[in-house]
Amino acid sequence: MKPLLLFGQLTLITGLPAAAQQAPTKVKIKTKAAAPSATPAPTDWARTYAATILPDELRQNLTVVASDAFQGREAGQPGQKLAAEFLVKQFAALGLQGPVTGGDSPYLQHFPLTRGTPAPGGYVQVNGQRYEWLNDFFSYGPMPSPFLVPTAAQPVFVGFGVEQGPYSDYAGLDVTGKDVVALMGAPQDERGRQLLKPYGRKADYWESGLRKAALAKAKGARSIFLVTFAPTAAFRQEGQQFGASLSELAFSLPDPGPAIVDTVSESIPPGIGVYLTSQELGLQLAGATMPELLGYVQALGQAAGQSVRPAFRAPSATFYLPQAQEQLTTENVLGFLEGSDKKDEVLVISAHYDHLGVKHDTIYNGADDDGSGTVAVLQLAKAFAQAKKEGHGPRRSILFITMTAEEEGLFGSEYYTAHPVLPLAQTIADLNIDMVGRTDRKHSPKKHFVCIVGSDKLSSDLHRINEAANRDYTHLELDYRFNIPGEPEHIYYRSDHYNFARRKIPVIFYTTGEHADYHKATDDVEKIEFDKLAERAQLVFHTAWELANREQRIVVDSNKP
Known part of the structure; x- marks a missing residue:
């Protein structure tokens, strides 16, 4: 953790030295000014609460989320239901509200799928x-x-x-x-x-x-x-x-x-x-x-x-194209932290918690895809919840969403953005986290980096805020290779942020790209770099902190395809 920066103003106080002695005759006495004392600077609360995002806690949660007990978390299957129950308990324990009405749980947004x-x-x-x-x-x-x-x-x-x-x-x-x-x-x-x-x-x-x-x-x-x-x-x-x-x-x-x-x-x-x-x-x-x-x-x-x-x-x-079809139900998991004076505006922080399930008796645990993003969301929720509990909560509200059915076609975010629990008109941005626990083939293992996708496509404010957060706090290498027009892997279109973006809500997609275990049964917890995962989650936190607390809502001033 970097040292706390102090930004106080110095006040000069002048007075007589305590040990000044008077000469026996009347003479002019020169006095020395007292050493200046500093007024305590305001605490940088963003740094304080970002520091609560810890590698050990990320590891503890991911060991559960990416365990064999959750059977690869395939949408609509028993392992996904178990994972949803775990996430509900985590949100509730943090004191987050369940914003869903009319269902069996205020934390679960159920929706149908056809397989x-x-x-x-x-x-x-x-x-x-x-x-x-x-x-x-x-x-x-x-x-x-x-x-x-x-x-x-x-x-x-x-x-x-x-x-x-x-x-x-x-x-x-x-x-x-x-x-x-x-x-x-x-x-x-x-x-x-x-x-x-x-x-x-x-x-x-x-x-x-x-x-x-x-x-x-x-x-x-x-x-x-x-x-x-x-x-x-x-x-x-x-x-x-x-x-x-x-x-x-x-x-x-x-x-x-x-x-x-x-x-x-x-x-x-x-x-x-x-x-x-x-x-x-x-x-x-x-x-x-x-x-x-x-x-x-x-x-x-x-x-x-x-x-x-x-x-x-x-x-x-x-x-005529025959298929055997099965009707399933799956769930997004939502946790809501109400803001203060700007509580009607909402920042979304998202990740998908589903993965590929079980194939040919082999469990695909998806530790990085997207267990890493899921546990990052939990840690971000914990940091903001602690800030609010201690009297430093965000001005705007924050909705933490762990999406389901991303692997099948971004269906969790498609459903949420078509049936929002909170108005999209009041949603200022989505910060989406998907695969942030590994180093891809293009970077040295010594590199501390994250790929930034979509930050400038709808809002120049959002792009500047994220870069400033990194410059002032996390000092990661920001890789924009997936953000260039015509990018051949089409990463911008391949995770849940995109369903917000196509509804003109500014987004940032945080990822580290594909690696040798992408969509393989070998994407396991022991390969996650938890120190780097914590750093990347801290960057998301600092960007979210500014978005949730700044005076003006960020502008939508661009429309890049």
């Missing part, structure tokens, strides 16, 4: 021809099927599936509950020249099929079929290659709340089926021949940056 296991026999039938699953189409990844029985549908062709400024492939179309067909790639003319300006700093922004899927979801579509132009043989080879991963369990959130426009996502958006099709099937679903499709693209090039409606029309089709 699906794919079954063979899926197909699309159009124009009297049947196209088989994995031969002619496959999904972007494991996902619940919206077509559990043969389903007659009227697909809607939406061009490139893009909306930017005055250009909208959805203009005049209602696709609510429908199945859209979109071309991969960005709008271009017959010479291949891009018709839209770069979005932000990304010239290839709309090349992403996932962004098209996110826009289709926001428009209310049930599914999106993305037409590729790979040769049939190459497409089928790719489908067979991905077949194993597509047979994994798939989860969905039956009640995701109101759709929001979110076209910056680079993760599979929950609540919509996302499929790639072969060129042959794609043309059939669009209702076009290749010459007709090229004519449509040529018309786009002549439309001066406006979308056009094609002359062809998608025919009716039948979709």
